[in-house]
Amino acid sequence: MFQTTDRTRLVLIASAALCAALQAAGCIMKPLTAYSGPTLPKEQVARIHCKDVYVHTVDTTPLRDWFPAMVKYGSETGPSEVAAIDVLPGKHRLIVNFRRQQGGMIAWGVNSFSILYDFKAGQDYAFSLVEMNNGTRTIWRPELIDKTTKSVLATHESKPLPASKSKPGMATVRGIAATIFNTSTGREVVLIPRNKATEDWIAATNKFRSEEGGIFKFAPSMPKERNKPFRATIGYGMGFFEFTDVPPGEYFVIFDSAWGVFCSAPVKVTAGQALVDNVMPTPLRSPSSPAVPEKKNPPANRADAKEKPA
């Protein structure tokens, strides 16, 4: 049995914890401002309500970058408890996913989708979540709707946008980064220079990923030589990506998918070339040499056999 003082202290601690939780909940329920600068009145922003589908990235900025103190999620998830976000009027790309709680289980979408739309000031938007089951599996897709009329305004991007123009003397590098189950939509795709250090790193990483992992094994760390230039972008649509203003040279495009599948593709930009298209990073391939012989890559370690849908 607690003494009276202990009991009082417990009540105080519990009250403080409850207040903190309620305050945090209040913060989360308030619309988040996904733009820089002072908070604008509702008439000057577009409000996107998130109930069945949530936004985790606006354009190329994850929401957690705006709210680092409040949103402490891993790279694969987002602020799914956020009730609404405010964005500035204009064209924005939203990376969205869904999260559903049924009893004690929480379901997430394996992949995110992107929706590109020209938002209007003072308008309220929402999402509808469409799930289709063909008897064996369920797939989902989001729709952006007018919150008032419920009419569908836009659905997910399924085709790549036309290639952006780069500065003279530089090229646009684009393609699609996806494994059998994962796409790079909402995930990072990077461009690093090709040199001996990065080639060795890719070979070592492929080897590391192809072997049965042990808890005492550590993934090879990226070499310093990858830093100049180091470019990162966020995939959209069905895993499309694009880098603009890439100077002539040799590079690797890297997509390290969520379930441990490491994909890479060599890219060569020659002088005067304006576009390098259809780049497709693939797993277990090293351009410099077959770093891991096929015999040592049993099918069980390939992307199509290793990954399982959630």
Add this chain to the structure above:
Amino acid sequence: MPYKRIIAAVLSLFVAGCTFGPPPPDTLEVYEGAKRPPSQVARIANSEAAVLILVDQRPIRGISWKPGTLRSQITYELLPGTHRLRIARAIGEGSSARRGQVCDILVDLVPGRDYRFVTQTRTIDGKIEWECRVADSLTGSTVGKIVDLDPPLPKLDPTLPTSE
């Protein structure tokens, strides 16, 4: 004490029966009489999203409560011909399984063929719109048509005199 041995033997059989009893069937016949070969029946498979609850307005026996069998894994065998199927949206599995919206589909089943449920769920503001259709598993094409849940009462002929 012989009766103690008898009790022990009976208990052992009971425990063995509980532990190693036959698994619940994944396929159930929804027709009377002797079991027919696969070529003489049509099969309809439940899914995680939809389950069959009525055939020709008669409830079918379910085995979802039996351990080891999930409702979504059950396939029903029906006699060929026209049937009225009531299909329910499945929510959850096992002990937490619930039913959501229902729809009636009038379908002409062909012997030897497999059918499955194709569903689309649209969630807006927490409200769920649910559509279901029956598809031929081989071709993927839709079969049957959605009919009203409760048959409407026949319209009275205004030319007929009323009882009063």
